[in-house]
Structure formats: structure tokens, C-alpha cells
Amino acid sequence: MHIPDGYLSPVTCAVLYAAAAPFWAIALNRVKKLLNTRLVPLLSVFAAFSFVIMMFNIPLPGGTTGHAAGIAIAAIVLGVWGSVLAISVALLIQALFFGDGGITAFAANSFNMAIVGSLVAGAVYRIVANNAELASTRRVVAAGLAGYAAINAAAFCASIEFGIQPLLFQDASGAPLYAPYPLSIAVPAMMIGHLTVAGLAEMVVTAGVVAYIQRTDVSLLKLTAPDAPTANIAETPGWRSTKALWIGLAALMILTPLGLLTAGTAWGEWSADDFADPAVREQIAAASGNQAPPTAPPEGLARLADIWTSPIPDYAPAFMNSAEFGYILSAMFGTGIIILVFLIIGWITRK
Amino acid sequence: MIDNSNRTNKFALKARKKRGSFVERTLATLVSKTEHALFAEELAQADGFLQKLDPRVKIVGLLALILAATLARNIFTILFIFAVAVLLAVLSGVPIRTLAMRAWLSALFFTGMIALPAIFLTPGDALFRLPLLGWTITAQGITTAIYLISRVETTVTLSLLLVLCTLWTHVLKALRVLRVPVVFVVILGMTYRYIFVMLETARNMFEARQSRLVGKLGASESRRIAAASVGVLLSKSFYLNSEVYLAMQSRGFRGEVYTLDDFQMQRRDWFALVGFLLAALFAFWLGRQDSLESLLSFN
Numbered sequence A: 001m002h003i004p005d006g007y008l009s010p011v012t013c014a015v016l017y018a019a020a021a022p023f024w025a026i027a028l029n030r031v032k033k034l035l036n037t038r039l040v041p042l043l044s045v046f047a048a049f050s051f052v053i054m055m056f057n058i059p060l061p062g063g064t065t066g067h068a069a070g071i072a073i074a075a076i077v078l079g080v081w082g083s084v085l086a087i088s089v090a091l092l093i094q095a096l097f098f099g100d101g102g103i104t105a106f107a108a109n110s111f112n113m114a115i116v117g118s119l120v121a122g123a124v125y126r127i128v129a130n131n132a133e134l135a136s137t138r139r140v141v142a143a144g145l146a147g148y149a150a151i152n153a154a155a156f157c158a159s160i161e162f163g164i165q166p167l168l169f170q171d172a173s174g175a176p177l178y179a180p181y182p183l184s185i186a187v188p189a190m191m192i193g194h195l196t197v198a199g200l201a202e203m204v205v206t207a208g209v210v211a212y213i214q215r216t217d218v219s220l221l222k223l224t225a226p227d228a229p230t231a232n233i234a235e236t237p238g239w240r241s242t243k244a245l246w247i248g249l250a251a252l253m254i255l256t257p258l259g260l261l262t263a264g265t266a267w268g269e270w271s272a273d274d275f276a277d278p279a280v281r282e283q284i285a286a287a288s289g290n291q292a293p294p295t296a297p298p299e300g301l302a303r304l305a306d307i308w309t310s311p312i313p314d315y316a317p318a319f320m321n322s323a324e325f326g327y328i329l330s331a332m333f334g335t336g337i338i339i340l341v342f343l344i345i346g347w348i349t350r351k
Numbered sequence B: 001m002i003d004n005s006n007r008t009n010k011f012a013l014k015a016r017k018k019r020g021s022f023v024e025r026t027l028a029t030l031v032s033k034t035e036h037a038l039f040a041e042e043l044a045q046a047d048g049f050l051q052k053l054d055p056r057v058k059i060v061g062l063l064a065l066i067l068a069a070t071l072a073r074n075i076f077t078i079l080f081i082f083a084v085a086v087l088l089a090v091l092s093g094v095p096i097r098t099l100a101m102r103a104w105l106s107a108l109f110f111t112g113m114i115a116l117p118a119i120f121l122t123p124g125d126a127l128f129r130l131p132l133l134g135w136t137i138t139a140q141g142i143t144t145a146i147y148l149i150s151r152v153e154t155t156v157t158l159s160l161l162l163v164l165c166t167l168w169t170h171v172l173k174a175l176r177v178l179r180v181p182v183v184f185v186v187i188l189g190m191t192y193r194y195i196f197v198m199l200e201t202a203r204n205m206f207e208a209r210q211s212r213l214v215g216k217l218g219a220s221e222s223r224r225i226a227a228a229s230v231g232v233l234l235s236k237s238f239y240l241n242s243e244v245y246l247a248m249q250s251r252g253f254r255g256e257v258y259t260l261d262d263f264q265m266q267r268r269d270w271f272a273l274v275g276f277l278l279a280a281l282f283a284f285w286l287g288r289q290d291s292l293e294s295l296l297s298f299n
Helices: A010-053 A071-078 A080-097 A106-129 A137-168 A183-216 A240-255 A278-287 A299-305 A323-350 B002-017 B022-044 B055-071 B075-091 B096-115 B139-165 B168-177 B182-211 B219-250 B267-287 B290-296
Strands: B126-129 B136-138
Touching (some): A010 A080, A071 A080, A071 A106, A071 A137, A071 B219, A080 B168, A183 B219, B022 B139, B022 B219, B055 B075, B075 B139, B075 B267, B136 B139, B168 B182, B182 B219
Antiparallel strands (some): B126 B136
């Protein structure tokens, strides 16, 4: 996901430098207060660690391999702000000394991975773990989800940055000057790869590392969960016992879009227009024990209907009704299926 | 006995066919990263045009060219900057083969794959219709694909020149001149040093594992080893951190950092700075000439 130079316009890069700067400043302040003189060695060593683990080749279920970025590991072990700095430094080293990722696009890469990725990973980990015991299975699952969410949030930001380029920057003939694809293509194209391979790699590594830390040196998890109890170390390795949860997750992802595909509206949530539509009238009647609805909408409903037009009709803002949102949903659906297929393949090959 | 040895042979063959286990592949990546860095260090000390320049001039000049390439609104400007980049490479003794292998081919492959569908997907004036498939190639599609590929090739070449022709210690010092906060510069420098310590540590870990490995690793076993290796590396990095911190403290580190700035601008540096800025300014100007756009229209 390292954006090279040339994909984003200089204006976009400048905006992202401006957007990233306050986060860097806050992070530096916070971490300085916490670590004082320890800041320099800790960040350096951890940035080097992030750099090196990006090179690990992670075998994924089903025979593919992926690379982890280690964003969530950094956020869990160092805290969100430490992670922002450590990942940014790792990215800058890659751009300046190894030629991976652009120099003008450095802020974009930092914004996506170091800032958004760390914040999302920290939030997901905190919410899902919810003060569970440091050595609990729940923390392993929380870590896996944090990794998965972080890498996808970062990819989503990148895809938005790509997607707005052709809208804003074209030459005289209308040919896009930078990344050529509009949002409707950039978003699904980026997300399919990250919802599957990259997200899975990050999930596997983050969950695996937290499970490993729980068995070897649980104090490393203490920084981001100072109040969590540390009673007993899990007897079984945490990673193994989470299989049921992954299957559940896959099932949930497949089921998510189904709610939107089922026909009809929820009972009682009719709008004034529905009373005039013969097809909807039939549905209402069927759902109400074959009682025909009134031919005209109730007077009160008709009068009040126009007072407040919701900015999000039917729970979806305008852009969600468009093709893009459909793509994202289908990507999620596809991912659920892919995780499930990987699990089944893994199960069969082990037999 | 005979049966047994046959089976081991088959195992070995199978393992070789699968392009090595994940341990081997990770080892290969770790080794190639170190090799690249060593090669860069060697080249940075060679006797060439860019190597002899003051690092501040080099960084400002190459960044100005990268910026000009990203700002350009016509292909000719991008090609002009690309030609300047290749000229700089030749003057600095950077083998074209290295540039081709490490920058051009990989960028062409990666960006080409991304740019190819744009030929069909970009709305615009139809040029040609593919038989059988019925997809339409548009003029705007071809133009945008050329923009993307040429821009990426040019900027990748320029940043690789920076990487290959500058000692990393000099990059760090030059960053101070560019007003990057000193804490960041020190962290960058220490990170760069510890990257090689970590690369070495990781390589030793994987080599140790590889030497004890018989037969083939299953996928889930590989994943467990990968996660455990990351975990071990994490513990080691915390250990390293406290060692380094103690060492720094014992030498009097109190959180403040001082650097020695001993760059001296020679006459050659001033000439080069003027040259870089002239080239960049010319490219800025050329890049804004809308009349050049029509020269590359396919309709």
C-alpha cells in the first residue's frame, strides 16, 4: 500500500502533509511526556522492528502469502501515539533510504497507515478487548480484528485519495493527469485486495503475536491496558481456541448485505408514498394479517412527511445508494466467502 | 532402509519445486534488502558527479526535479526530466542495468498493470475497438496511462539516484538543513542503524530454524512460526531498547542532541545548485504550456 510518487497530485500531497502535521505534533508531545529521554531509543528500535517485520512472508490459508505491516502490533504495545511516530519513521526510512514509497507521497502514506491505521487499531483493540484479562482469548481476537480493521481503514483512505484524482486533475482533453480511476473503480479495486489477502495477513500476525506475548511476556501488553487484571495465564494457546470466532466472523460478513437485499420495508416504517404504490400496498397488507391499508396515507403522516427530509434516506446517504456502495458490500460478502473457503480448504487438507 | 531414503529424496524434490518454504522466502527477502543497502553504500562512495556534490545541493536539486515531474501537465516535460535523470545517472557511474532492474522494470510492471485497464475505462473519444471483446480504447485512456507510467518511472529514477549516490549519514545531516526537527533526525539515524541489527537478528533466527527443518512445513505451522518469530523479535527489540538507553545514559545523554554540521559549499556545488534550479524552473515552465498537450493527442 506504499503509494509511489506520481500517483497523487502535488496539491493532494500538500493537503495530506497539512493534515498529518498536527497528528505528528500531538504524538510527539504525548510520547515525550510519557517517555522523556527514553523516547529516542524506544522509537528508533521499534521503527526498525516495524521495518523488518514488513519483510516477513506470511503464509495464508489456501496457499497464498502476504505481508503484514505491523500497525496494530505497534498500537497495542506502544499505544496509539507511539505507534503513529514509529510507523511514520519506518515509512520515511523506506522512502529516503530504500526507495520504497514516494517522497512527495510520504505524508499520504503516513496519514493512511501510521495515523489512521494506528487510531483505528487502537480503538478497535480497546473496544473489543474491553478490559478483559491480559492473557485472555478475547485479547487475541481483539488484536486480530484491530489488525484487520487498521489495514482496511488505511487502504480505504488510500483508495479515496486515488479516486478523487481524476475528478480534480485532468488535462485539456479530459485525460486524468494522475491516478486514472474514479472512486467507483478505485475503492472496490483497493478494498478487494485488502479485505482478503492483506487484511488476513495482518489479522493472522497481530493475533498470533499477541497470543505469543501472552505466553512469554505478558507485561508488554500492560502499556495500553493498565487496569486489566492479570490473574491467570491461559492454559491453552489463545490462538488455537479462536477458530469458532473466525468462522462466526466469516458467517457474519456473508450475512451483512443480506439485510439490504431482502424485499420490502420494515413493518410500520412506511412512508407517505408507500400508500400510493400498489406493490407496497400488497406487502403491507400481507405483513398486517391481510388487512388492507387505507387508500390514502393517514392525514397526519402526509402532513408531517415533508417537514423533515432526512439527510440519510433509508439509512443510506446518496453516495451509498450508488454503485460504489454496492461494490463495497459485494467485496465484504466476497471476503466472508473467501475466509470461509480458506477455512474449509485448511480443514480438508489437514484431514 | 532403501525405501526410507527414497522417500526423503522425494520430500526434498517436492520442497524445491514449491519455491522453498516460507522460511526460505523470508530469508531471501531479508538478505536482498541488506545487499541493496550495501550496494548503495558502495556506490555512494564511488567517484561520480552526484557523489561529489554537497548533499544539501543534491537533496534540494533532486527534490525540485521530483516536484517538477509531479507538477507537469504534459508528457514532454516529464520526458525532459527523465532524460536529465538518466544523464545524471550516467555522469555518476550508476549502471543503467541497476536502474533498469531496480526502478524501471518493477515500476513498469506494477504501474503498467494498474494503468492498462485505464486505456479502456477512461471515458473519451473512441480510437479503436478490440475485436471479439468489443472494448473501446479511448484517446484519453492512452494519454492517462502514459502520464501515469512516465511520471512514476521518472520520480522512481530520481529517488533511486538519491538513495544510490548519497551516504545515509549525509542525508541525515542535510535533513537538518531542511529544518526537520533534530529529534526526528536522530531517531531516523538510530532507526537506520538498528534496521541492520534487526535484519541480522531476524536472519539468524530464520537460519537457525531452517537448519533444523526436516521435511515440509504445513501452512498453519508456518503461520505459528511466523507469528512467534515476530513475537521473539518484539521481545528482543525491547531488550535492545533498554540496553541502548542505558548505554546512552552512561555516556551523558540527557535528551538533547547535537550534530556537527561541517558541510562546505565548493564552487562546483554552487554551479550544480544553479544547474538543478534552472532545469527545475525550466521544467516548471514547460510543464505549464498547455499548447504542448495537443501535440500528444491521438484523435
